[in-house]
Amino acid sequence: MSKGNMLIAQSGGPSMVINQSLVGAVLAARESAAVGKIYGALHGIQGILDERFIDLRKESRKTLEAVAVTPSSALGSVRRKPTAADCAAIFAVLRKLDVRYFFYIGGNDSAETVHIISEEAAKAGHALRCFHIPKTIDNDLRENDHTPGYGSAARFVACAVKGDDLDNRALGGVKIDVIMGRNAGFLTAAAALARDAADDGPHLVYLPERAFSIDGFVRDVKAAMKRYGRCVVAVSEGIADKDGTPVIAKFTQEVDSHGNVQLSGTGALGDLLAGVVKEKAGIKRVRADTFGYLQRSFPGIASATDAQEARLVGAAAVCAALRGDLPSGSVAIKRKPGKKYAVAFETVPLRSVAKETRHVPAAFINKAGNNVTQAFIDYARPLVGALPKCARLAQLKK
Amino acid sequence: MSKGNMLIAQSGGPSMVINQSLVGAVLAARESAAVGKIYGALHGIQGILDERFIDLRKESRKTLEAVAVTPSSALGSVRRKPTAADCAAIFAVLRKLDVRYFFYIGGNDSAETVHIISEEAAKAGHALRCFHIPKTIDNDLRENDHTPGYGSAARFVACAVKGDDLDNRALGGVKIDVIMGRNAGFLTAAAALARDAADDGPHLVYLPERAFSIDGFVRDVKAAMKRYGRCVVAVSEGIADKDGTPVIAKFTQEVDSHGNVQLSGTGALGDLLAGVVKEKAGIKRVRADTFGYLQRSFPGIASATDAQEARLVGAAAVCAALRGDLPSGSVAIKRKPGKKYAVAFETVPLRSVAKETRHVPAAFINKAGNNVTQAFIDYARPLVGALPKCARLAQLKK
Numbered sequence: 001m002s003k004g005n006m007l008i009a010q011s012g013g014p015s016m017v018i019n020q021s022l023v024g025a026v027l028a029a030r031e032s033a034a035v036g037k038i039y040g041a042l043h044g045i046q047g048i049l050d051e052r053f054i055d056l057r058k059e060s061r062k063t064l065e066a067v068a069v070t071p072s073s074a075l076g077s078v079r080r081k082p083t084a085a086d087c088a089a090i091f092a093v094l095r096k097l098d099v100r101y102f103f104y105i106g107g108n109d110s111a112e113t114v115h116i117i118s119e120e121a122a123k124a125g126h127a128l129r130c131f132h133i134p135k136t137i138d139n140d141l142r143e144n145d146h147t148p149g150y151g152s153a154a155r156f157v158a159c160a161v162k163g164d165d166l167d168n169r170a171l172g173g174v175k176i177d178v179i180m181g182r183n184a185g186f187l188t189a190a191a192a193l194a195r196d197a198a199d200d201g202p203h204l205v206y207l208p209e210r211a212f213s214i215d216g217f218v219r220d221v222k223a224a225m226k227r228y229g230r231c232v233v234a235v236s237e238g239i240a241d242k243d244g245t246p247v248i249a250k251f252t253q254e255v256d257s258h259g260n261v262q263l264s265g266t267g268a269l270g271d272l273l274a275g276v277v278k279e280k281a282g283i284k285r286v287r288a289d290t291f292g293y294l295q296r297s298f299p300g301i302a303s304a305t306d307a308q309e310a311r312l313v314g315a316a317a318v319c320a321a322l323r324g325d326l327p328s329g330s331v332a333i334k335r336k337p338g339k340k341y342a343v344a345f346e347t348v349p350l351r352s353v354a355k356e357t358r359h360v361p362a363a364f365i366n367k368a369g370n371n372v373t374q375a376f377i378d379y380a381r382p383l384v385g386a387l388p389k390c391a392r393l394a395q396l397k398k
Numbered sequence: 399m400s401k402g403n404m405l406i407a408q409s410g411g412p413s414m415v416i417n418q419s420l421v422g423a424v425l426a427a428r429e430s431a432a433v434g435k436i437y438g439a440l441h442g443i444q445g446i447l448d449e450r451f452i453d454l455r456k457e458s459r460k461t462l463e464a465v466a467v468t469p470s471s472a473l474g475s476v477r478r479k480p481t482a483a484d485c486a487a488i489f490a491v492l493r494k495l496d497v498r499y500f501f502y503i504g505g506n507d508s509a510e511t512v513h514i515i516s517e518e519a520a521k522a523g524h525a526l527r528c529f530h531i532p533k534t535i536d537n538d539l540r541e542n543d544h545t546p547g548y549g550s551a552a553r554f555v556a557c558a559v560k561g562d563d564l565d566n567r568a569l570g571g572v573k574i575d576v577i578m579g580r581n582a583g584f585l586t587a588a589a590a591l592a593r594d595a596a597d598d599g600p601h602l603v604y605l606p607e608r609a610f611s612i613d614g615f616v617r618d619v620k621a622a623m624k625r626y627g628r629c630v631v632a633v634s635e636g637i638a639d640k641d642g643t644p645v646i647a648k649f650t651q652e653v654d655s656h657g658n659v660q661l662s663g664t665g666a667l668g669d670l671l672a673g674v675v676k677e678k679a680g681i682k683r684v685r686a687d688t689f690g691y692l693q694r695s696f697p698g699i700a701s702a703t704d705a706q707e708a709r710l711v712g713a714a715a716v717c718a719a720l721r722g723d724l725p726s727g728s729v730a731i732k733r734k735p736g737k738k739y740a741v742a743f744e745t746v747p748l749r750s751v752a753k754e755t756r757h758v759p760a761a762f763i764n765k766a767g768n769n770v771t772q773a774f775i776d777y778a779r780p781l782v783g784a785l786p787k788c789a790r791l792a793q794l795k796k
Contacts, residue, residue: 010568014564014565014569055793058792059791059793060792063792070564070788070789072564072565074790075791076568078569079569160692162697163414163469163695164691164695171474171475171477268665268669271666292685293685294562297561300699300786388467389464391468393457394458396440
């Protein structure tokens with residue numbers, strides 16, 4: 001492989017382990033004689049367009065290791081989908097800097113960005129190895145068993161719901177927890193990992209993969225109140241009615257450049273659902289929390305497995321880029337068959353990861369569409385790891 | 399001291415360490431020959447009224463130790479202020495059970511409850527040693543340097559804001575974090591512990607101790623945006639205008655039996671403030687998160703100091719009750735003078751803790767009323783402990 005400069009950037013919503021991928025890629029590149037300069041673009045493609053870079057060879061190993069365990073995107077991030085004009089401008093910069101290896105860490109929107117730039121590079125006859133490094137707490141990338149960032153966010157959600165369920169047990173009533181995940185319910189489903197005993201919450205789990213009906217919801221809550229004397233609900237911010245209209249869409253208009261409605265950073269959905277339960281089920285104590293950005297940025301509680309895989313995925317992308325026999329692509333995590341949890345990393349075509357999202361499989365959702373199955377628990381448990389132990393007084397166990 | 403039965407219960411909002419106090423009291427009582435039966439009332443005074451008890455001698459030491467590190471109130475909690483009729487009914491139960499030692503773990507409302515019961519017992523000529531064991535994440539009990547539950551909730555808040563500030567650094571704009579604390583701003587102030595560098599957020603901190611003005615808030619946010627290019631705001635759910643009307647009170651009507659307006663379990667205040675910033679400051683990306691119940695119930699991140707003190711406060715209450723020379727009272731945490739952090743436990747009169755709340759002292763709030771001082775940081779740091787280390791790339795430090 002001929003020697004060339006490298007450029008790496010981070011995109012989309014941050015995660016607790018996205019810096020592991022950055023550091024994994026940078027350290028792998030620094031060990032290769034084929035890589036010249038290592039540019040870190042600030043705020044994703046915006047930093048390329050604005051020519052705002054730092055030299056990632058200048059950062060000490062010690063600093064990089066400290067950054068690796070720090071949540072959020074150390075290079076800064078961006079939510080911007082490049083236009084054709086943007087792409088032309090990006091190539092001009094890459095050519096000027098003699099960049100031959102381009103790495104972009106992000107979700108499916110980012111994979112699409114990499115795909116567009118890769119195709120434009122090919123058209124322009126510029127030899128550029130483009131690799132997408134997966135990252136999304138939503139766990140919604142196709143080709144992947146799961147994605148870096150998910151395990152840690154899922155761990156936050158499971159811990160939060162575990163504590164919240166204990167809180168609800170003490171004071172009663174209905175508690176609604178609104179969890180991130182625009183189109184895919186994997187993160188909301190992780191709330192179910194909070195359960196130890198059969199009567200532990202969450203008692204109801206609503207994912208965007210199933211049509212949400214207010215009447216059905218109220219019926220479910222009443223039934224849970226009758227059965228448990230209380231009710232904890234985990235609900236995705238992305239729940240939509242049978243026509244596919246997000247429940248929250250009636251309350252907000254803001255959209256980003258990918259055309260996505262803003263769902264996070266507002267408590268409107270939780271308040272709406274709490275109001276409905278108060279009114280239609282006649283329950284007095286109803287509370288709602290929206291977990292918000294804490295799910296992707298809380299320091300100190302990352303899943304060890306997630307952190308390790310995020311690091312390896314970054315390194316794997318650099319290794320794949322440096323091999324002459326592999327096309328540009330996206331590094332995907334595949335789970336190996338067998339009882340013991342193990343994964344492998346594979347390069348897959350960019351277009352197979354770009355744009356479209358992966359959804360929670362039907363086998364992970366119960367028939368009534370208001371809970372997850374044991375198959376989901378078995379799938380998610382190794383990604384999240386053991387949760388803090390919580391105990392109840394022996395005489396209060398059912 | 400003559401032998402008598404003991405009754406203990408938990409009240410008010412749960413905390414991460416309220417079970418430490420329960421276990422501290424129960425284990426101390428189990429070591430004393432003066433204590434007969436140990437009743438645990440379920441859901442506070444409600445459990446006494448309904449005669450719902452468990453036998454706390456039956457729980458194994460192993461179970462109690464596991465419960466001690468579990469968030470929320472293991473016996474269940476209640477928000478109910480006893481009426482005169484309730485008190486008569488409570489005494490009838492206590493007399494029937496030959497209870498001579500009564501312990502109630504809770505905040506200032508709970509101290510008031512203990513005070514009322516203590517006075518009614520005296521009137522009725524029933525020898526009853528009544529002790530309030532302090533607990534409140536709000537840190538607003540008079541006579542106390544700080545209260546069990548605060549350090550852990552403050553630790554959650556500081557960690558959450560630390561991660562959230564990194565998240566905001568990556569994507570920019572304004573982020574508003576709404577933090578618990580009805581009348582006292584101690585928990586909101588703890589957001590400032592998230593800062594390492596001078597340009598770290600939170601850039602603005604609003605406590606209920608200072609009148610909140612929407613215009614002043616918008617001015618502050620604009621100034622922070624100009625200075626930092628972004629802005630993270632920590633704001634108490636209890637902020638009120640110059641007439642003392644809570645900002646949120648315009649949006650909710652629910653009150654509890656102590657006459658308190660419901661502030662938590664809704665995202666309305668955050669959404670209101672975000673809307674104001676978008677509209678009046680013309681900033682596009684504005685997000686709000688309301689930390690909600692996670693602040694008091696998140697498992698696995700309790701402050702070690704807080705957990706230890708909560709345990710000791712429970713034990714100290716039992717020791718004080720068993721001494722014949724001390725009147726009934728509340729156990730208060732006093733900080734010893736000197737550079738090295740150390741505390742002592744003292745019994746103080748119930749009425750000096752009951753009802754009224756302690757506020758953040760003026761020395762802890764800056765002149766502009768939009769931040770905390772170094773004196774607050776020095777006060778709070780030992781209660782919260784060291785936070786997870788986070789790092790920035792060397793070239794991006796200012």
